[in-house]
Amino acid sequence: MSATAITAIIAERNQNPGSHLEEMTQGKRTLQFEKGERIYTQGDPADAAFLIQQGRVKITVVSPAGKEATLSICGIGDFFGIGCLSGLNGQSLQVSTATSLEPSLVVRLEKWAMVSALRENQAFRQSFIDYLLTCNTNIQEDLCDQLLHPSEKRLARVLLKLSRLGENADQAEVILPRFSHETLSEMVGTTRSRITYFMNKFKRMGLVHYRRGLVVHAGLLTEVVLSK
Incomplete structure (x- = not known):
């Protein structure tokens, strides 16, 4: 991994699309979760995205055979559950489970509120795109690690x-x-x-x-x- 890639990991924490949502008054709720508490479960309706304000959240998936795998660990400033925004109609069911690893504050953003913010809030839209591009880069880095290191x-x-x-x-x-x-x-x-x-x-x-x-x-x- 290059020094540039390491810098990107650190810089990711400094990008905070959520700061552009502070003025949102509808479709947003701050929820508190204790360690080990599930935020949503695989198969639940995918009707909202989530933003971490405090704590860490583990994202896992279970295969039809019952085997569980950890996909990622999310921290402050990270979004998760954003599959509901994909495509024309979005993802109808959660394809993973989100569990709080420690006492956490998580903002629940209803799907319609996120879609509205992306359409109407240019600063949030650009910041969110930058965030997604950084996530994509990190996924590519993870794949390179698996294949080469x-x-x-x-x-x-x-x-x-x-x-x-x-x-x-x-x-x-x-x-x-x-x-x-x-x-x-x-x-x-x-x-x-x-x-x-x-x-x-x-x-x-x-x-x-x-x-x-x-x-x-x-x-x-x-x-x-x-x-x-």
Whole structure:
């Protein structure tokens, strides 16, 4: 991964389309969720988009056979559930499940209100397009990681991205919620045993340690991600 790509991860946190929705008076509700509480479940009606004001949210999907996979972890300023906006009629049912990883404040934006804002609010429309383009770039980076990089470097990048999701993303040390090794293995694309091995290695290297959660040393992890 290039230094430019790392900068893009950080810059993504500075883009905040939600700031253009502060004047919205209808079709918007701020909801509070406790750790582990579901915001919506796969198969629920897809009639709203969501914006995170505080906390982190995990997006998962379950196959017809019952196998669960983690698609992403969203943080402050991130939108999710935006599939309802796609196409002419949008997505009618949620294709994933959203679960709060910690106490979180989430703004529910009704579909019609989002569509109206995109049509009438030029500043929001441009900012939201920029946000989606950044998300698309990150998806391409994730795919490149899966195809080209070993699992150790992929894990380092995942931890680095997770460290940029919270309120203290600019600090050298960032405390993350305790993610299970199973969740990390789903995000990295490897086995849980390999995650355990690499996390122990990262701990010995001083890249992470545990104190009221997982403490990530972002600068040191960046060096691992950028290393050849």
